[in-house]
Amino acid sequence: MTLEVALVLVGDELLGGTRQDANGPWLANRLTRAGARVTSWTLAGDGVAEAARAVGVAAEYADVVIVSGGLGPTDDDGTRAALAVAGGVELVEDDEALDLVRAAQRARGSELDARRRLEARLPRGATCLANPEGTAPGIAMRLGRSTLFALPGVPREMQAMFDTAVLPRLGDLGDLDPASTASLRTSGLREPDIQDALAGLDGGGVALGLYPHQGEQEIRFTARGEGAEERVEAAAAEARRRLGAAVYGNVPIEEAVVGALKARGLVGTTAESLTGGLVARMLTEVPGASDVFRGGWVVYSDAWKAARLGVPERLLAERGAVSKEVARAMAEGALERAEADLAVSLTGIAGPGGGAAPDGTLIPQGTFYVGFARAGVRTRVEHHRAPHSRTIVRRRAAVRALDVLRRALDGNG
Amino acid sequence: MTLEVALVLVGDELLGGTRQDANGPWLANRLTRAGARVTSWTLAGDGVAEAARAVGVAAEYADVVIVSGGLGPTDDDGTRAALAVAGGVELVEDDEALDLVRAAQRARGSELDARRRLEARLPRGATCLANPEGTAPGIAMRLGRSTLFALPGVPREMQAMFDTAVLPRLGDLGDLDPASTASLRTSGLREPDIQDALAGLDGGGVALGLYPHQGEQEIRFTARGEGAEERVEAAAAEARRRLGAAVYGNVPIEEAVVGALKARGLVGTTAESLTGGLVARMLTEVPGASDVFRGGWVVYSDAWKAARLGVPERLLAERGAVSKEVARAMAEGALERAEADLAVSLTGIAGPGGGAAPDGTLIPQGTFYVGFARAGVRTRVEHHRAPHSRTIVRRRAAVRALDVLRRALDGNG
Numbered sequence: 001m002t003l004e005v006a007l008v009l010v011g012d013e014l015l016g017g018t019r020q021d022a023n024g025p026w027l028a029n030r031l032t033r034a035g036a037r038v039t040s041w042t043l044a045g046d047g048v049a050e051a052a053r054a055v056g057v058a059a060e061y062a063d064v065v066i067v068s069g070g071l072g073p074t075d076d077d078g079t080r081a082a083l084a085v086a087g088g089v090e091l092v093e094d095d096e097a098l099d100l101v102r103a104a105q106r107a108r109g110s111e112l113d114a115r116r117r118l119e120a121r122l123p124r125g126a127t128c129l130a131n132p133e134g135t136a137p138g139i140a141m142r143l144g145r146s147t148l149f150a151l152p153g154v155p156r157e158m159q160a161m162f163d164t165a166v167l168p169r170l171g172d173l174g175d176l177d178p179a180s181t182a183s184l185r186t187s188g189l190r191e192p193d194i195q196d197a198l199a200g201l202d203g204g205g206v207a208l209g210l211y212p213h214q215g216e217q218e219i220r221f222t223a224r225g226e227g228a229e230e231r232v233e234a235a236a237a238e239a240r241r242r243l244g245a246a247v248y249g250n251v252p253i254e255e256a257v258v259g260a261l262k263a264r265g266l267v268g269t270t271a272e273s274l275t276g277g278l279v280a281r282m283l284t285e286v287p288g289a290s291d292v293f294r295g296g297w298v299v300y301s302d303a304w305k306a307a308r309l310g311v312p313e314r315l316l317a318e319r320g321a322v323s324k325e326v327a328r329a330m331a332e333g334a335l336e337r338a339e340a341d342l343a344v345s346l347t348g349i350a351g352p353g354g355g356a357a358p359d360g361t362l363i364p365q366g367t368f369y370v371g372f373a374r375a376g377v378r379t380r381v382e383h384h385r386a387p388h389s390r391t392i393v394r395r396r397a398a399v400r401a402l403d404v405l406r407r408a409l410d411g412n413g
Numbered sequence: 414m415t416l417e418v419a420l421v422l423v424g425d426e427l428l429g430g431t432r433q434d435a436n437g438p439w440l441a442n443r444l445t446r447a448g449a450r451v452t453s454w455t456l457a458g459d460g461v462a463e464a465a466r467a468v469g470v471a472a473e474y475a476d477v478v479i480v481s482g483g484l485g486p487t488d489d490d491g492t493r494a495a496l497a498v499a500g501g502v503e504l505v506e507d508d509e510a511l512d513l514v515r516a517a518q519r520a521r522g523s524e525l526d527a528r529r530r531l532e533a534r535l536p537r538g539a540t541c542l543a544n545p546e547g548t549a550p551g552i553a554m555r556l557g558r559s560t561l562f563a564l565p566g567v568p569r570e571m572q573a574m575f576d577t578a579v580l581p582r583l584g585d586l587g588d589l590d591p592a593s594t595a596s597l598r599t600s601g602l603r604e605p606d607i608q609d610a611l612a613g614l615d616g617g618g619v620a621l622g623l624y625p626h627q628g629e630q631e632i633r634f635t636a637r638g639e640g641a642e643e644r645v646e647a648a649a650a651e652a653r654r655r656l657g658a659a660v661y662g663n664v665p666i667e668e669a670v671v672g673a674l675k676a677r678g679l680v681g682t683t684a685e686s687l688t689g690g691l692v693a694r695m696l697t698e699v700p701g702a703s704d705v706f707r708g709g710w711v712v713y714s715d716a717w718k719a720a721r722l723g724v725p726e727r728l729l730a731e732r733g734a735v736s737k738e739v740a741r742a743m744a745e746g747a748l749e750r751a752e753a754d755l756a757v758s759l760t761g762i763a764g765p766g767g768g769a770a771p772d773g774t775l776i777p778q779g780t781f782y783v784g785f786a787r788a789g790v791r792t793r794v795e796h797h798r799a800p801h802s803r804t805i806v807r808r809r810a811a812v813r814a815l816d817v818l819r820r821a822l823d824g825n826g
Binding site: 039279284300 | 456
């Protein structure tokens with residue numbers, strides 16, 4: 001039986017839905033990769049009774065219970081008391097924990113006060129876990145049939161303590177069955193089309209999952225047991241064969257583009273209307289982007305398109321800014337003015353609401369054009385429509401523009 | 414006693430930590446605003462036994478249990494069976510549910526097949542809830558001392574069913590105690606400084622929460638009961654008085670800037686190195702930004718700073734791109750070239766790793782300069798350091814630049 005782990009995340013702020021919990025996903029991901037099975041994940045309020053109940057329930061069925069949060073020195077921090085209640089024992093000051101708290105305070109130039117000293121109190125019979133990144137020690141104890149670990153709620157402290165004090169002990173507490181995984185990304189394909197293309201690939205001991213990343217789709221292959229790595233590799237290779245140019249390695253598309261530009265010693269530039277700088281921002285998010293991206297334009301108004309990129313005013317008046325012709329002129333104007341090998345342009349309507357062409361035709365929200373210019377090659381323009389909200393239209397359009405670059409660099413453009 | 418609600422979110426994909434659950438936060442937020450108290454929130458796997466256990470535990474203490482997910486027609490969808498197990502009853506086909514499923518399929522141009530027909534099976538004694546946005550009906554039933562509602566997992570369907578079939582019934586199931594809330598945002602203050610400044614404001618029946626939003630801090634005031642609204646308003650007004658120009662209304666800073674520019678009929682422009690288009694992207698994320706932002710430059714290399722904005726090459730060679738002088742020249746060059754009233758510039762080192770000035774001095778990672786130029790006013794440059802990772806440095810710097818604009822527009826710059 002694979003080791004079963006239950007997570008209990010403590011904190012009133014998590015329950016109101018105003019703060020997204022980050023510790024749960026991090027722990028679940030780490031545990032799953034290590035080969036444990038996360039069977040439930042409970043958010044509980046700060047109240048001692050609530051946390052005690054959540055911990056008690058988890059300890060009835062899970063091999064390991066991991067609690068996060070509520071170990072600090074303030075009145076909100078009720079996890080120590082909750083563990084004592086759940087275990088039916090009292091809280092006692094622990095010498096080793098006291099030494100840890102005192103040393104951590106000293107390292108911060110503070111003396112131990114009465115409040116901080118509370119952090120050294122553990123349920124009787126529990127042992128403490130050192131906190132490499134903060135003051136409050138963690139707690140390890142038996143509860144029912146489970147082994148329980150209580151970790152701080154501050155992500156940095158929680159992560160360090162998990163990696164040093166919990167992860168190495170999991171193998172002794174039950175069977176771990178680590179998964180082999182492989183991932184690919186695609187852009188520009190709809191989920192049902194990907195599913196159709198990959199039909200039959202899940203099965204034979206390989207599970208296939210699709211995870212959307214705002215305009216990109218991650219395809220993840222997972223297998224366990226004998227020969228898992230080979231099975232996963234074979235499935236991923238077959239998926240690459242079937243999806244062809246639509247698929248790339250498991251990195252965000254902006255990293256794929258920066259990598260491909262570097263590999264070919266080329267420089268790209270951007271001319272953005274619709275996306276207002278998003279494509280440039282994505283490219284420059286990648287460390288080392290300065291080798292392949294020197295700058296770009298945000299040309300939000302007609303006047304800027306004309307003044308910065310030389311888009312003919314006649315074209316803007318006759319065709320309108322959201323047109324194939326203007327997208328082409330933007331890309332060509334950018335390529336001419338930048339010291340660059342490739343240029344992409346974006347113009348469109350993010351909304352809310354649609355727009356009108358100079359001839360009065362309605363242009364629906366989400367309409368956009370991607371221009372792509374390259375010296376010595378005929379400029380291409382793609383027309384798309386993403387019937388979504390403003391933010392999503394912009395994000396999808398930026399990913400489309402990056403995908404045009406990526407495919408051109410891969411020789412499939 | 415305020416109505417207590419437990420959430421149970423069903424789906425294997427939620428447990429591995431690879432997909433963030435969006436239904437929990439939405440439900441918790443909605444319920445909290447309606448005046449219910451969300452006491453726990455459990456993620457459970459698809460397995461019937463697991464979901465049944467989670468539901469059974471929740472029904473032991475909560476007044477209302479809301480289950481989301483697992484109502485579809487595939488083999489993964491085990492919620493119907495889990496509810497039957499938890500209630501100790503069998504699943505039976507429900508006439509009303511069958512009518513709903515048949516009508517929904519017909520509206521999609523499909524006939525009812527055997528698989529879809531499974532969606533009409535309910536635990537004996539339960540009633541169905543119409544699905545305004547999809548096929549699978551929801552379920553309402555008594556379980557232990559609780560009233561249980563099972564909703565679909567697709568957010569659009571879940572939200573519509575919650576609003577039409579669950580929310581109106583909550584008042585009959587227990588006491589609701591809706592909260593009055595007010596929010597302010599600040600930027601550029603550290604959390605401990607905000608806490609010091611607001612000391613004593615929480616208490617007197619007003620709870621105060623601080624929620625970080627990547628470089629901005631939201632300060633939220635919450636109160637319940639008699640006179641809650643007045644208490645919340647008084648606390649927010651006092652916070653405004655104490656924090657002065659550091660505080661603005663409860664909108665993201667880019668919205669505050671676009672709003673202030675509109676109110677004053679002014680146009681801004683951007684010259685970005687460090688942030689690579691992030692400031693322009695943030696401004697243009699706001700609908701209607703085209704009234705106050707016509708375009709901007711991403712000048713990532715020295716050559717672009719010189720060619721586009723006229724930054725003297727001598728300055729770049731002598732002072733280096735990451736310098737007060739270059740930040741000033743960028744802002745002034747942008748203002749001169751754009752048809753704009755205000756210009757902000759950003760130059761710095763996002764990392765990974767630091768850089769070196771022309772004289773060999775080390776410039777630590779996270780160092781950045783914000784320039785601010787305005788016709789007829791002496792250009793100002795702020796020097797900052799954000800000792801964080803690349804993405805966070807860039808985000809913090811963008812928020813600082815927007816805050817410089819905001820303060821200037823508020824007359825406190």
